[in-house]
Amino acid sequence: MIIDPGMKTPLKKVKGFGAAKSGTDHFWQQRATAVANLPLVGFMVGFVIYHLNSTRADVIASLHHPVVALLLIMGLASVFWHMRLGLQVVIEDYLHTHLTKFTALALNIAYATSLFAVAAYSILKMSFAP
Amino acid sequence: MAESKQGARAERPLSPHLQIYRPMLSMTMSITHRITGVALYGGSILLVWWFAAAAESDSYFNMVQAFFGHWLGRIILFGFTWVLIHHALGGIRHFVWDMGKGFRLSSVEWMVRANLIGSILLTILLWVVAYGVKS
Numbered sequence: 001m002i003i004d005p006g007m008k009t010p011l012k013k014v015k016g017f018g019a020a021k022s023g024t025d026h027f028w029q030q031r032a033t034a035v036a037n038l039p040l041v042g043f044m045v046g047f048v049i050y051h052l053n054s055t056r057a058d059v060i061a062s063l064h065h066p067v068v069a070l071l072l073i074m075g076l077a078s079v080f081w082h083m084r085l086g087l088q089v090v091i092e093d094y095l096h097t098h099l100t101k102f103t104a105l106a107l108n109i110a111y112a113t114s115l116f117a118v119a120a121y122s123i124l125k126m127s128f129a130p
Numbered sequence: 131m132a133e134s135k136q137g138a139r140a141e142r143p144l145s146p147h148l149q150i151y152r153p154m155l156s157m158t159m160s161i162t163h164r165i166t167g168v169a170l171y172g173g174s175i176l177l178v179w180w181f182a183a184a185a186e187s188d189s190y191f192n193m194v195q196a197f198f199g200h201w202l203g204r205i206i207l208f209g210f211t212w213v214l215i216h217h218a219l220g221g222i223r224h225f226v227w228d229m230g231k232g233f234r235l236s237s238v239e240w241m242v243r244a245n246l247i248g249s250i251l252l253t254i255l256l257w258v259v260a261y262g263v264k265s
Contacts, residue, residue, distance in 0.1 A: 056191040119178045122185035
């Protein structure tokens with residue numbers, strides 16, 4: 001966007017994306033993952049309920065289908081990112097001392113990404129298993 | 131109230147605290163959306179545990195399946211699905227607001243009731259179908 005240098009308005013500050021330097025990015029990511037979660041989590045809940053009484057062999061047999069494995073992994077990616085964004089807001093609302101807040105924000109990312117890694121690895125391991 | 135040589139501090143009106151408001155369904159549902167979100171954040175570890183167990187071994191997976199098959203495990207799963215559906219419907223409610231619609235007081239009241247009643251009905255329906263199909 002071209003701004004007339006003679007017309008400096010608060011837009012100049014806004015283009016720095018505000019105090020968090022990320023603008024409305026967090027909000028949009030929260031909504032985008034929320035929309036994605038609706039079908040993907042629906043599928044995930046269906047998968048888990050379908051396998052409530054299954055043996056391990058049944059679960060692995062289902063995961064051999066690439067679409068099943070991929071939908072689950074995409075669902076997990078969307079869910080854990082949504083979760084991380086959501087808890088970040090809770091942390092920022094209630095924790096105000098710097099050290100506590102930044103520790104909590106870091107742990108939040110560590111928790112969500114670790115759980116995603118474990119779940120995605122588990123699914124891929126079973127999907128690729130003979 | 132701190133007193134100084136100038137005398138008592140002026141009694142200025144305080145902004146109303148949250149606890150003086152009569153609890154309303156809409157504000158209860160607002161905080162419930164956050165609480166269910168945090169609960170799902172913690173509960174998601176159960177899902178990961180289940181996947182990891184299936185990837186691990188037959189004996190470990192059987193143990194985890196037995197835990198969720200036990201009545202206590204089933205109550206946890208039932209609660210989990212209610213919390214999930216409630217949060218999902220709450221999210222849809224927020225989408226309506228994001229579109230700039232549904233801000234009339236009557237609409238807000240209607241939506242929070244639909245959220246609560248809908249989540250309970252859908253959870254029961256889900257489990258009726260789950261048990262109906264599997265047995």
